[in-house]
Amino acid sequence: MVLECPRCKRPLAAADLGGTTVDACAGCGGTWLDRGELEAVAARPAAASETAASPFVETAVKYLPCPRCRQLMTRRQYERFSGVVLDYCGAHGVWADRGEIERVQAFLQAGGVERRARREEEERKLARSVERYGTDRGAGADTSHGWVDVALWVW
Ligand SMILES: [Zn+2]
Ligand SMILES: [Zn+2]
Incomplete structure (x- = not known):
């Protein structure tokens, strides 16, 4: 097919992408x-390449169909915080525009997964402290603002 x-x-x-056959x-x-x-591909160090030098520029958000x-x-x-937006089909795989694989590789090389884990731990701590704050202060109007902020940040 x-x-x-x-x-x-x-x-x-x-x-061939570093030993992995892709389309x-x-x-x-x-x-x-x-x-x-x-x-498999992302685990390899980023290679300096032409595609990384001239990444695909998306002029408008467009939902793409899965090729399969x-x-x-x-x-x-x-990984939530990489800044690289990929197109995922839950059943089949992922589409990466020109330059995005290199950006994913660079993100992983820079310890991106550890950074993500640290940020999520901070989010959990913040959520816990807000819960306490909320209970201490009761459901007054001035506490609702904090709730909204946190809900947006954690989504
Ligand atoms: Zn699919
Ligand atoms: Zn194309």
Whole structure:
């Protein structure tokens, strides 16, 4: 089955990415990674490459169809704090635009997963302290503001 690029509809071609065979688009420079392939690719150090130097620029938010099932994919930030938004199909894999794999690799190299764990621990601590604050102060109007702030930050 020939997969089609979700952005420019060209057929994807098999490409080797540090030992992992992925499906790449020659048109827009994006890459389709089947489930598990992103983890394999991302674990490798980022290589200085042409695609990283000229990343894909998204001019408008667009939901892309999964090349395998054609369902629209979910846009999600890799590891929550990486700043790299990838398109995920829960059943099949993930689409990375040109330059995004390099950014994921660079994020992991810089200890991004540990940073994420630390931030989440801070969020939990803050949520606990707000709970205490909320109980101490009762349900007065001045405490509701704090609740809203935290709810937005933690989502
Ligand atoms: Zn393309
Ligand atoms: Zn799919």
